[in-house]
Amino acid sequence: MDDEIVVMRLDNGSFFSLAGTAAAIWRLIDGSRDRAALLSALAAQYEEDPRRLADDVDALLTQLQDARLLERD
């Protein structure tokens, strides 16, 4: 929605919005990428060194887990 993503938890109806880099990361989460692959894809997208994106990616992944929008192996 206007470059933002709205995600809803079906178990309790709460919803979240993701914009900018968070939306880009969400779009890359497809069940096939691990953290390294996700960082690599994001770095290619933003033409950036993956090491410079790692902190932001890790922070978002933690938030998504805490919000129970994401499960990690």
Added chain:
Amino acid sequence: MESETRVAYGPVPRGLFDPALDELSWQLLGDRFLLRGEGQHFFHYRKGEGITIERGPGADASEEALWLNGSVYSAIASLNGLLPVHASAVAIGGRVFAFTGPAGAGKSTLTAALGARELPMFCDDTLVLDLAEPRSITCLPGHKRLKLREDALEMTGARREEKVSCTVDKFFALPAAGDVGEPLPLGELIFLEEGSETSIAPILGAARFAKVHEPNSATWLFTETQSGTRAERFAHLGRLAQQIPMARFMRPIARDRFGEGVTLMTEYLRQKLAE
């Protein structure tokens, strides 16, 4: 809607299920809606059969039209797949621009004031949206007369008619530029909010979803009538958020700044003609 809103008088059940209705409450069951006003005043709608009204002891006949045009109409719209929104609206360039907000936000007053700027009224108090066509939203013409408080009549120059009822401190009024009686596409839904300065700005992104998710005194009935999973309801809200253009109209409530806001809105709507 015309056939669904035909009225007959007769006995009405005291409840669609237990317990029976208290005053000023309602029940919904399948394609039926039952509302109790004050005293023994009941309104029973059954899809395909119209409305039956029972006026018993304590019923206030002067309130009947308000119930019919308010909650009963919204329930009927909802049960027939139409979305009622608590809004007043004008029409310009073949599109509807609707103003929504809580009670007292100034929806009717703004609509009346825009009438004085040659913008015809499309509806007052309730805007009904037809969602049948997946790629567009059509507005159905209003069924209610314009209602204004005394101070709003003075501010807008609208022509006063009779008082709405003994209990409602408003008057029916004639919109200066007349009204529109044909369905039209929705141009924009504009949220009226109080601010220190006057401005109009689009609502973008996830904020649009938040807006359609907000409880609205009319849309709650629509939500109650819709079955479906949580995912289906989410998809429905997503559709509304994507398809309904939205803007926020911030303005001071002070009476001496009312004209400034009306001027800005008039210019804004006229610019929409070019889009």
